[in-house]
Amino acid sequence: MPELPEVESVGRALAAELTGRRLTGLRVRWGGVFEPSARAARDALLGRRLDGLHRHGKYLIARFAGPGGDDAHLMIHLRMTGQFLSQPDCVPDRHVHVTFDFEGRAVHFRDVRKFGRLTLVEHPTAPAALAHVGPDMLTVRTADWLERARRRAAPFKSVLLDQGVAAGLGNIYADEVLHRARISPLRPGGSLEHGELAALRRAIRPVLRAGLRRGGTSLGDLAYLLPDGRAGEHLAHLAVYGRDGEVCRRCGSEIVRTTIRARSSHWCPGCQA
DNA sequence: AACGATCCCTGTTGGC
DNA sequence: TGCCAACAGGGATCGT
Numbered sequence: 001m002p003e004l005p006e007v008e009s010v011g012r013a014l015a016a017e018l019t020g021r022r023l024t025g026l027r028v029r030w031g032g033v034f035e036p037s038a039r040a041a042r043d044a045l046l047g048r049r050l051d052g053l054h055r056h057g058k059y060l061i062a063r064f065a066g067p068g069g070d071d072a073h074l075m076i077h078l079r080m081t082g083q084f085l086s087q088p089d090c091v092p093d094r095h096v097h098v099t100f101d102f103e104g105r106a107v108h109f110r111d112v113r114k115f116g117r118l119t120l121v122e123h124p125t126a127p128a129a130l131a132h133v134g135p136d137m138l139t140v141r142t143a144d145w146l147e148r149a150r151r152r153a154a155p156f157k158s159v160l161l162d163q164g165v166a167a168g169l170g171n172i173y174a175d176e177v178l179h180r181a182r183i184s185p186l187r188p189g190g191s192l193e194h195g196e197l198a199a200l201r202r203a204i205r206p207v208l209r210a211g212l213r214r215g216g217t218s219l220g221d222l223a224y225l226l227p228d229g230r231a232g233e234h235l236a237h238l239a240v241y242g243r244d245g246e247v248c249r250r251c252g253s254e255i256v257r258t259t260i261r262a263r264s265s266h267w268c269p270g271c272q273a
Numbered sequence: 274a275a276c277g278a279t280c281c282c283t284g285t286t287g288g289c
Numbered sequence: 290t291g292c293c294a295a296c297a298g299g300g301a302t303c304g305t
Contacts, residue, residue, distance in 0.1 A: 285297090
């Protein structure tokens, strides 16, 4: 599922391909992906040039330049199975909901589960649309968010997944971060000591960067793919996620899978306390 | 404020 | 073998 490293990988690929190109057509097969509506998206975006694409947490925000500086923004969330595909020979199947025709290039938005959303945001409210989202996990410089996290009573795994505290981690990388920091996913935030908080802070960036370096983690039949159709190559390098029943490479114990707050958690009882 | 429950979807899987 | 219920998952929303 696309988390921060996957969203960043997709964003970089799309930016490289599309920045500076004008959107000349919008082919909509299922309008439900658009908020507030496909018509609004068409009215706001057609004829405009994509002049910026950035990521915050798991959101991509595409900026389309307007004639008089009145930019339009498209906030993209892939949720579980959203993909952008841009191979020239890509044949759209029934899960391709929208095709963006840019000058000289077409990009398809495909989403089997149909949870993904493309939200049109008018210029002045673009930052407000992200008000409920915490600081980005990869670029946040202060540890303020960690102080907030420490005040929570819920299992720390759930706190790491709470995008309002800090944004970007999903189920896979949250498990990986906890393993690297040697902290059990069941520990309440308030029980973490300073040394453990420091370990957590130190674990987040390397875990995310390792995933990013390999183009993300592609897992299963509905896996995330890069726009050129390639799979991410990080799967084989995961320490715990999906490795239940296998041996921890750090301590040799058997990795277990437990359910925490209705989410599967993979962790090592041998070295995560 | 912060928690749990529910809903959105559909391909895959497991039980009978 | 076939059918169907359960499941997975992020996050919005609602009720407590």
